[in-house]
Amino acid sequence: MNKKTSIIRDLVIPLDRYPNLNEHQTLQEAIQALMSFRAGQEERIQYGKLLVVNDQNQLVGILSLVDIMHGLAPRLLEATKVAKFEGKGAEYPNLSILYEDKTFSECGKNQHKAVKELLHPITFSLPADTHILKALVMMSNRNDFNVPVTDNGTVIGILRLEEIFHVMCTTYCDVQ
Secondary structure: OOOOOOEHHHHOEEHHHOOEEEOOOEHHHHHHHHHOOEEOOOOEEOOOEEEEEOOOOOEEEEEEHHHHHHHHOHHHHHHOOOOOEOOEOOOOHHHHHHHHHHHHHHHHHHOOOEHHHOOEOOOOOEEOOOEHHHHHHHHHHHOOOEEEEEEOOEEEEEEEHHHHHHHHHHHHOOOO
16 A cells, blocks of 8 residues: 555445345345355455445445344344353353254244344444544444444445554554
8 A cells, every 4th residue: 555544435345345235135135145245265254244225225224143143043042041040140052052953943934034123223433534543443432343434424335443454554554
């Protein structure tokens, strides 16, 4: 990278290069959208979230891998949470094995569920002219490292921690 990037506009992943779908589409279509963005020799999933838009193509929320898995098998995560009782205070993740048959049979039945029920509304975005260090601090304080970026109120893409990391290491810190 030749010039120093100081604002996040230069780091944004444009919407057409990031997985997205309509709020009326299904979990199955969400999985297909995420699977279409693969990277590396092992073809691993490139993004852990996707953007959700309404019929007017306005961004209405974000859907994560965990949201999709929860939609496919909603009872799994709730069933393995055991209320604390005297003498025991830990969670019981091993109980998940007891739900294996029910969980995996449930997955097939729920793949046609609309994603609208599972998405998280957008509560935080950054203007495109935000300085990268300010963006990093704001993202870190919110523990949110996949943030929509806006220009004049319109979402233009996503900023990830990975893009800030890359610019810091290759441009500012000169680590190569």
